[in-house]
């Protein structure tokens with residue numbers, strides 16, 4: 001099928017969309033990186049020419065070290081405010097109406113970002129700025145490299161700020177590092193306090209042995225779920241656990257060979273719940289509208305199917321039912337006034 005990519009892209013931008021899997025520090029655009037470099041010109045001259053390298057990954061293992069430099073640019077309160085604001089503005093500009101950002105709290109002795117609580121409060125101060133074009137919530141990430149004490153600290157912050165925009169906790173980080181079982185008590189505590197849980201799941205085959213332990217806690221969503229064995233597939237499908245799909249991230253980090261071979265195909269065919277997401281739109285240089293374009297091209301999705309993909313994702317958000325209802329009304333209104341596309 002030949003597709004007019006320009007009009008497909010315009011449609012995908014105009015489509016009201018939901019983003020549920022976006023790491024703040026991986027989502028920083030090149031324009032914002034330039035602003036960050038400028039801020040640090042005197043204190044960190046070695047970063048004066050820093051750019052996020054393009055198409056540089058031979059393997060997903062090459063991805064995680066990128067943050068050693070990105071974090072040097074985002075190590076103070078003003079930088080965290082700047083990146084959070086710019087990332088939200090960029091998502092809003094791309095037609096996202098509901099956004100769950102996620103981030104791993106950090107602290108530094110030699111900047112004004114003295115505690116992980118400072119980090120969370122700073123991100124929330126921006127997320128909670130009133131605006132009428134987008135709703136934003138926060139998921140607090142626990143890094144696989146964390147000790148249990150560090151994971152508990154992150155979860156305690158999530159609990160403390162649960163009524164101020166935090167909706168869930170996430171397990172993320174270097175897929176070859178750490179073990180879930182070490183961190184599991186922290187996730188169980190989060191659940192006891194009513195927080196939702198999403199877990200990066202089987203991005204690489206080496207994660208399969210711990211998969212039963214991850215599934216046993218009853219996660220509300222899973223990130224990626226790229227390489228499933230039969231037992232995982234059966235569990236996820238029976239429990240209809242929504243999957244956060246990040247196609248460009250998977251293809252560029254080479255955990256999936258091509259868009260056409262992406263496991264979204266199977267979710268579409270079997271009617272499983274999913275949400276198309278960006279993961280790290282700065283590093284992978286693809287907006288959410290681009291991800292919809294890729295899905296449409298790879299799986300010959302019609303405009304109606306793309307709209308339905310966005311609409312069904314509302315069921316998987318972590319905000320409460322009143323927000324879900326509000327979004328469904330907003331989507332329906334958009335649909336009614338955009339019949340030209342269908």
Ligand SMILES: CNc1ncnc2c1ncn2[C@@H]1O[C@H](COP(=O)(O)O)[C@@H](O)[C@H]1O
Pocket residue numbers: 023024025026063064067102103104141143172173174175200203249253279280
């Ligand atoms: C490619 N797939 C992925 N798999 C696992 N973890 C990922 C990831 N992409 C990003 N992160 C996690 O998010 C952090 C950056 O954002 P924040 O500092 O938290 O805002 C990275 O350090 C990594 O731990």
